[in-house]
Amino acid sequence: MAKVVALVDRDAREGTVRRSACALLTLARRLGEPVAVCPARPDEETIGVLGRHGATEIWCPDSSAISLPGQRGPSESVTGTETDLLVAVARHLDPAAILIAATHRGQEAAARLAIRLDSGIITDAVDIRPGPIAVQRCLADSHLVESTVVRGTPIITVRPEAAVPEPSPAVPAVRTIAVEPSRTRAPRIVATPKPRAAAPALDHADIVVAGGRGLGSRAAFAVLADVAEALGAALAGSHTAAELGWIPPEARVGLTGKTVNPRLYLACGVSGSVRHRAGMQGAKTVVAIGDDPAAPIFKLAELGVVGDARAILPALLEEIRARIPIT
Numbered sequence: 001m002a003k004v005v006a007l008v009d010r011d012a013r014e015g016t017v018r019r020s021a022c023a024l025l026t027l028a029r030r031l032g033e034p035v036a037v038c039p040a041r042p043d044e045e046t047i048g049v050l051g052r053h054g055a056t057e058i059w060c061p062d063s064s065a066i067s068l069p070g071q072r073g074p075s076e077s078v079t080g081t082e083t084d085l086l087v088a089v090a091r092h093l094d095p096a097a098i099l100i101a102a103t104h105r106g107q108e109a110a111a112r113l114a115i116r117l118d119s120g121i122i123t124d125a126v127d128i129r130p131g132p133i134a135v136q137r138c139l140a141d142s143h144l145v146e147s148t149v150v151r152g153t154p155i156i157t158v159r160p161e162a163a164v165p166e167p168s169p170a171v172p173a174v175r176t177i178a179v180e181p182s183r184t185r186a187p188r189i190v191a192t193p194k195p196r197a198a199a200p201a202l203d204h205a206d207i208v209v210a211g212g213r214g215l216g217s218r219a220a221f222a223v224l225a226d227v228a229e230a231l232g233a234a235l236a237g238s239h240t241a242a243e244l245g246w247i248p249p250e251a252r253v254g255l256t257g258k259t260v261n262p263r264l265y266l267a268c269g270v271s272g273s274v275r276h277r278a279g280m281q282g283a284k285t286v287v288a289i290g291d292d293p294a295a296p297i298f299k300l301a302e303l304g305v306v307g308d309a310r311a312i313l314p315a316l317l318e319e320i321r322a323r324i325p326i327t
Contacts, residue, residue: 002032002096003057005089007082007109008039008050009101011201017049018204020101022165024158025053027128029168032096035059036172037089039082047172054168059089062176083112084179090117090153092177097132102157103203104250104258110157116182119152124259126162140255140278160203161261202251205234208262210253210280211246212238214269214290215309221246223313224268230320236260238276253279268309272297289313 006024010017021036028034036055038046050058086109090098098113100106102124114121126144127135134147134156149155202208209228211221221241228235237247239254253260255275265283270276272288272295280286281300288301289309298304305312 003035003093004028004032005035005037005086005093005095005098006055007086007098007100007106008036008042008046009103009106010039010046017046018101018160019165020103020158020160020203022049022053023160023163024099024101025050025055026166026168027158027163028097028099029054030128030130031132033057035089035093035095037086039085041176042174047174051170051172052167053165054170055172056170058172058174059085059177060174061085061088061179081182082109083116084181085177086113087116087182088177088179095153097128097154097156099128100155100157102159103201107157110155114152114155117152117155119155120149121155121157122147122149123157125156125158128156128158132156140274141281159259199229200232200234202234202236202253202258202260205260205262207231207233207264207266208236208253208260208280208283209233209266209268210236210238210270211241211268211309212270212276213240213244214271214292215241215246216269217310218244218246220269220310220313223310223317227266227313227317227320230317230324231266233264233266234260234262238270238273255279267297267301268313270297271295272300 006028008017008021025034033056034054035057036050038058038060041060042058100110110121122134125134125136131148132154136145136147138145209224211224215221225235236251236253239252241247242249242252255278257279259279261282263284265280265286268289286301287303288297289305289312291308293306
């Protein structure tokens with residue numbers, strides 16, 4: 001049976017295997033024998049989680065160091081990246097496909113891997129069928145298309161919440177492989193906004209607080225960030241908010257940004273264009289605040305507040321802090 005590689009993504013805050021990695025192993029079982037690839041040697045808990053979801057083998061570098069994008073330093077010549085590890089495993093196993101979660105980092109790793117292996121790539125799949133055939137959404141999620149790779153090893157990135165992890169117990173063998181670092185220097189982040197404490201990843205957040213052009217200024221967006229922090233939510237924004245520099249590009253929600261499926265989506269000053277709705281229409285509950293009652297976002301909202309978000313947000317923040325005391 002052909003092997004199917006799934007890259008394991010871990011929660012940086014909790015050190016646990018992300019749900020998306022278990023979902024990838026579930027999808028991999030449809031195509032062949034699932035093989036997990038870990039950037040570092042797995043502990044017993046990780047081996048147990050991956051084994052419960054069908055991994056028959058777990059591959060990791062024969063050294064414990066795999067750097068993430070933007071984290072290379074003076075030791076670049078002796079440290080590999082996730083892409084370097086996947087290249088080594090792919091050349092050794094010749095897998096039927098390589099599956100990677102469609103996160104910001106995963107998309108970058110997949111693109112670099114496709115170049116290194118001279119292979120085709122399909123991004124943002126919502127389902128995978130034998131072939132392998134990748135199913136994608138297009139035109140603001142209104143249509144489904146099926147795609148296949150016709151060159152090299154199929155590389156497919158899958159939306160984190162596209163599949164439900166299903167147990168299939170196995171006893172995985174842990175194997176190591178020598179990783180040769182690429183001669184191409186990985187980009188380094190020179191400056192980045194200071195992250196707020198314990199902010200959840202946008203892809204996996206239960207609550208998302210988003211702002212748009214209607215907030216009017218960077219200062220108003222700072223108040224929105226305080227609201228997100230008070231709720232323990234991820235901060236996001238519209239395409240226009242990203243263009244104006246009020247949020248980083250990776251926090252943009254929409255057709256050309258992130259797709260989110262939170263339990264609560266709080267939209268402030270967001271008009272709700274087609275491309276923005278494509279990224280958040282899977283939210284369970286939508287609450288909208290804005291001064292235009294005809295804005296499309298109100299058609300999606302279970303609760304709409306018509307008014308100036310810049311005046312409403314400070315009062316909302318005060319009420320949230322009164323009900324959820326800061327510890």
